[in-house]
Amino acid sequence: MEPAKIKAVMPVAGLGTRFLPATKATPKEMLPVVDKPAIQYVVEEAVAAGIRDVLMIIGRNKNAIANHFDSVPELEEKLEEKGDQAKLGRVRASSDLADVHLLRQGEPKGLGHAVFRAKAHVGDAPFVVMLGDDLIDERDPLLPTMIEVHEKKAAMVVALMEVDPEHIHLYGCASVEPTDMPDVVKVVDLVEKPAKEDAPSNLAIIGRYLLTPAIFDVLEHTEPGKGGEIQLTDALKEVAADPENVDVYGVVFRGRRYDTGDKVDYIKAILRIAADRDDLGPELRPWIKEFAATL
Numbered sequence: 001m002e003p004a005k006i007k008a009v010m011p012v013a014g015l016g017t018r019f020l021p022a023t024k025a026t027p028k029e030m031l032p033v034v035d036k037p038a039i040q041y042v043v044e045e046a047v048a049a050g051i052r053d054v055l056m057i058i059g060r061n062k063n064a065i066a067n068h069f070d071s072v073p074e075l076e077e078k079l080e081e082k083g084d085q086a087k088l089g090r091v092r093a094s095s096d097l098a099d100v101h102l103l104r105q106g107e108p109k110g111l112g113h114a115v116f117r118a119k120a121h122v123g124d125a126p127f128v129v130m131l132g133d134d135l136i137d138e139r140d141p142l143l144p145t146m147i148e149v150h151e152k153k154a155a156m157v158v159a160l161m162e163v164d165p166e167h168i169h170l171y172g173c174a175s176v177e178p179t180d181m182p183d184v185v186k187v188v189d190l191v192e193k194p195a196k197e198d199a200p201s202n203l204a205i206i207g208r209y210l211l212t213p214a215i216f217d218v219l220e221h222t223e224p225g226k227g228g229e230i231q232l233t234d235a236l237k238e239v240a241a242d243p244e245n246v247d248v249y250g251v252v253f254r255g256r257r258y259d260t261g262d263k264v265d266y267i268k269a270i271l272r273i274a275a276d277r278d279d280l281g282p283e284l285r286p287w288i289k290e291f292a293a294t295l
Helices: 038-048 063-068 073-082 085-096 111-116 143-153 165-170 214-219 232-241 263-276 281-293
Strands: 007-012 053-058 099-104 127-130 134-136 156-162 172-178 184-192 203-211 248-252 257-259
Touching (some): 007 038, 007 111, 038 053, 038 063, 038 127, 038 134, 038 143, 053 063, 063 099, 111 214, 134 203, 143 156, 143 248, 156 232, 203 248, 214 232, 257 263, 263 281
Parallel strands (some): 007 053, 053 099
Antiparallel strands (some): 127 203, 134 257, 156 203, 172 203, 184 248
């Protein structure tokens, strides 16, 4: 499957309550990570993997996301008049990145429900689901490997990451079997946010999924699970257990990932990304060392 045929679905309907009051009027996906909103990093990741068709499943008060990926003629005109080509290029980059489509989720019934809403848009082709809280460092691409595994195995693919067993209750957790491919496993079962003692492994699902349209038939009858929401993990669990359905594989990601859904991790993400940048790092890294020495 050519990446150009694969579409990306980005559920961005969450309320972002952990970041109140900042997210009272601003979508959490628009909170800046250095000088770009978090969601732009996710769209850039899709584009880098050859995917240009992006569907965002939005909720109420998410107009800022639509505006960010739209052109702003009056701002561009002002920058043009000033001859500020650098800022003009950055402004235009977001609106030229991809073909961004928006669809309202309606009732906030969970990730599984948001994915199901994408059915008409993605049609009969595989598609990736990318969660906006997970930023994957551009130096450690993940989607190309997931696409490769899908092509070889004709399967759905989830991204997995080894986590401290003390933290596994924060994630969906995979029970797996080894394969003949390095860092690729076959998923035989999934458990949503298990207690440490009930977890089948320390492999947590992170926010990247490559799904086939077969998921929609399952989501259509998936009952609400944890939190009273329709969980994508529950639907994938059913797919993995059904010998008549496609298989589910996992790619164990060992690269750099930044979690912007938690306040402390969000601050860490900003510092890590800024410290690695050529324009900010030389000044920032010595300051971080000096500041750390005062703690």
